[in-house]
Amino acid sequence: MWFAALLAGCSGSSGPTAADPVGPPAPIVAPAPPVVPEGVDVVFVVLDTLRADALTQYGAARPTSPNLSDFVRTATRFDAAYAPAPWTVPSTATILTGLHPLRHGMRHVGDVMPATIETLAERLAGAGWRTAAYSHNTNVSKKTGYDQGFQSFTSTDGDIFAYPNAGVLRKEVGAWFxxxxxxxxxxxxxxxxxxxxYRVPKSRSATLLGRSPSRAFAYYQGPMRAILRKGDLSARAQVNARYTASLREQYDTAVRYATDEVGKLFADLEARGRYDNALIVLTAxxxxxxFDHGGFSHGYSLHDELLHVPLWVKLPGQRRASIVGDTVSLADLVPTVLDALAVPIVAPLGAPPPLDGRSLTPLLRGEPLPARPLLFDVDWKRRAVAQGVQDGAWKLIDIRQNYEGLSDVTRLYDHAADPDEQHDLSEAQPAKVAELQVLLTTLAKAATGEEKGALQNVLSEMDQAQLEALGYLE
Ligand SMILES: [Zn+2]
Structure with missing residues (x-):
């Protein structure tokens, strides 16, 4: 019934609307009174490192996500959802704030979320929600300020590669409720x-393939290590079909395990009577x-395999599936959730637009939203320092430097004809390159705004040394 009310346009929209990020600040619309029914839970499941095309629902050939089938029947799938950055720190901060990385400033390992930023957890806690987070990524921790607004924040410390299994979340969520x-x-x-x-419990390693995945590939060993850690691009010649098939088997097996656990988690919510009325976001x-572009892992480029993420939004009371093809950003999640729950976004008069994202509730209602270009950013020395822009069918990537030894290189792709970004058109289309570079500069300038000075890295040198020892700083 709640979903029906939203469909009817009674959402009490107070978000930043469809403002063009290049243009002047959006007017602040007077907030509608909250009309949230009792017992509406908000559940975000962010599957770290899940590329969209690894899921069956996004075209994967293997049955990597059959246990999401009950969920996807009651949710809206976004087929063109994009992360603003190709790794955890900036992108997770965007999911939690609705701000672009250039504005929230969380762009490097060890950056701490500025206290001046208002997170989704703070906004919902202020509107009466009890808030809890369970992060298995050591980068998303109390130490780096991601706990802002969470009354309970459980995270793991230590070796980032020795994370707990997704299965433990069911127990933690059960205990919370x-x-x-x-x-x-x-x-x-x-x-x-x-x-x-790509860790999977032993008892589950044969679920997808009927056997455990091949071990010909070993994470950050062999050619992967030589290419990424030593910059030895000649090691690409050692990457054969057996190696990449093994990598794919390990990754897909992990995806199957993770999505199985998410399916069980949603079944638990159902058993507790908390599913139907919940607002659920499932993304990465x-x-x-x-090895799509001769590399591995993430943070090393701005290519589609790192930025295109799965996204489903299930509104309270939603009982049918729908699909949205419009290009959307993870920055849109906070305004969408606040809009759907009628929680106002307040900003001082004359302040810049409070959020970089915009509410997607029109799309959830089946109504159009004007297209917007997307700005991508990565600033990870020794992996990649680059910015990119995607505008309709076109995507431009400006690489200042990267692990391949490239510096000041521009790439242009026709995303419609070449979604895997294998054919650089920058030399053939100089006018398009020039046009998109202007757009990129304009968007980056708008996103940076006046907030820049407030953003700082406050981790001690000791913390930096610890992160380096864990292999995250190199
Ligand atoms: Zn991540």
Whole structure:
């Protein structure tokens, strides 16, 4: 019934609307009074490192996600959802704030979320939700300020590759609901099994293939290590079909395990009577390169396999599936959720637009939204320092430097004809390159705004040394 009300256009929209990010600040619309029914839980499941095309629903040939089938029948799938950055720190901060990485400033390992930023958890806690997060990614921790607004924040520390299995989340979520009872909750869950080394419990390693995946590929060993850690591009010649098939088997097996656990988690919600009325977001912070462009892992490029993420949004009371083809950003999630729940976004008069994303509720209602270009950013020395822009069919990537030794290189792709971005058209289409470079500069300038000075890295040198020891700084 709640979904029906939204369909009828009674959502009390107060988001930043469809403002062009290049243009002047959006007018602040007077907030509608909250009309959220009791017991509306908000559940975010962010599957770390899950590229969209790894899921059956997004075209994967293997049955990697059959246990999402009940969920997807009651949710809206976005076929062109994009992360603003190809790795955890900036992208997760965008999911939690609705701001672009150039504005929230979380762009490097160890960056700490500025206290001046208002997170989704803070906004929902302020509107009466109980808030809890369970992060299995050591980068998304209290130490780096992602706990802002969460009354309970459970994260793992230590070796980023020794993460817990997604299965433990069911117990943690169960314990949380037992503790809070009927109170409405915002739950943020970030399991890590799709992240290297693609860990899967032994008892589940044969679920997808009928056998355990081949071990010809070993994460950050052999050619992968030589290419990424030593910059030895000649090691690409050692990457044969057996190696990439093994990589794919390991990754897909991990995806199957992770999505099986998410399916069980949603079944638990159903058993508790909390599913139907919940607002659920299922997505990923970024994808994973599986040698698509001669590399691995993530953070090393701005190609589609790292930025195109799966996204489903299930509104409270939604009981049917729909599909949206429009290009959307993870920055849109916060305004969408706040709009759907009628939680106002307040900003001082004359302030810049409070959020970079925009509410997708029109698309959820089947109504159009004007297309918007997307700005991508990565600033990870020794992996990639680059920015990119996607505008309709066109995508431009400006590489300042990267692990391949490239510097000041521009690439242009026709995303419609070449979605895998294999054919660089920058030399053939100089006018398009020039046009998109102007767009990129304009978007980056708008996103940076006046906030820049407030953003700083406050981790101590000791923390930096610890992160380096864990292999995250190199
Ligand atoms: Zn991640």
């Amino acid at each position: 037992t503790q809070v009872g009927a109170a409405r909750s915002f739950l943020y869950l970030q399991p890590m099994n799709c992240h290297g080394p 912070d970024h994808g994973e390169e599986l």
